[in-house]
Amino acid sequence: MIIDLPNTTISQVSKALVKMRDENGVVALGRVLTLIIAASTGSEEEAIEAANDASREHPMRVLVVCTNPADADQGPVESRLDAEIRVGGDAGASEVIILRASGEAASDEQSLVMGLLLPDAPVVTWWPGLAPTVPGLAPLGRIAHRRITDASAQPNPQAALQQLAENYKPGDIDFAWTRLTLWRAQLAAVLDQPPYSPVTAVYIEGSDDSPSTTLLSAWLQFALEADTEYVLTPGITSHGIHSVRLERSTGAIELSRTGGGVARLTQPEQPTHSLALPRRNLRDCLADELRRLDPDELYGLVITEALARLGAATPMTTRSAV
Known part of the structure; x- marks a missing residue:
């Protein structure tokens, strides 16, 4: 089941989740963690598919954050938040909440997810594409117990590996190591x-x-x-x-x-x-x-x-x- 929430707020997304729980029996019980996926717009589906498959082993809430902040070359971008909630067969053994923010609404990624994190559950942040220079100091990295990057997805994988080494903080991990x-x-x-x-x-x-x-x-x-x-x-x-x-x-x-x-x-x-x-x-x-x-x-x-x-x-x- 997929529910679209165009031009919405985090409060309305949270209320929609409560309503789904009350009306359809969708619950957060049994979720062992919150997975935050920081993906670029248009590339999130591959990461969501991987998360859905992994959720059968690790039931979780998946928050997908796709931001499009103001671009100086293109001029001001409308401040807007569009959300999408997927549960049931469209979300594996998890519940997927996709947040597509632009303009001013995209300026603070941490505030977008704070109201949707599972209480008393670990948080994992994953950058399937471009990753911040210092994952541990990034807005979505500071709230995470573990931070997952993928050096092979960067424009220069070898340089990205050196950058990860220079900025390593406990809790960081990269798929270049997992593949070994x-x-x-x-x-x-x-x-x-x-x-x-x-x-x-x-x-x-x-x-x-x-x-x-x-x-x-x-x-x-x-x-x-x-x-x-x-x-x-x-x-x-x-x-x-x-x-x-x-x-x-x-x-x-x-x-x-x-x-x-x-x-x-x-x-x-x-x-x-x-x-x-x-x-x-x-x-x-x-x-x-x-x-x-x-x-x-x-x-x-x-x-x-x-x-x-x-x-x-x-x-x-x-x-x-x-």
Whole structure:
């Protein structure tokens, strides 16, 4: 069910929610958190779809904030707030409230959502597109327990990763790290098997639009204390992480993505294995990050200390020694 509230106010939106609860049995009971999605106008539907899917695992209230403040080049923009409420089959296991503000009504994002937050429930803010320079100090970031960004969605993903490192605050997280979960788990599983000889060198290759490649390099160098070399190639035909090779005295371990969500694992004196290593979509990444609402301490160490030791990413081969 979808209810449109054109040219409205936050008070009227709140009253409409109460009316829906009284007349149709729509309740906020069982909602475990409030998810704020700060999206640009016209790009919000993909994020809403991901939130609807994730809500089946994490029932929540979703507040979508789309703002269009005054533009000096276009002149004054009418101050206006249009809202849309989605429940039932149009909202998964959540209730979605879309706030489209323009002009003066868009000048204070925090005031738009304060009256609609679930009482005594954690708040998570997600920027699926362009993110503020310092998420923790942004209006929608200051009220959030966790703040989710996506460096790969920025115009320059590698520069965005460095910016996140410089402005990191506990509670920040980026999908570039979330997309590494399967890679990290597989590499850790391989190293947990004999022989247990130490890794002496790490070689990683990925596309230059993949901040996950840089983060994986920083994490492996931090965890293994080995010389780490990573190559960033133009992501024209193949995006993301391409391969990881771990050198040991007993031979090299190589994990490479071959396409179609399948990876090839080669190890000394063992047959080659094909493993499922699909690219994680928005729904998977969002659901993963909503499973924990405390700061990710390992991400904090990697994005600040480990990334600083690795050095900034470039389209060239970069070697960083411990």
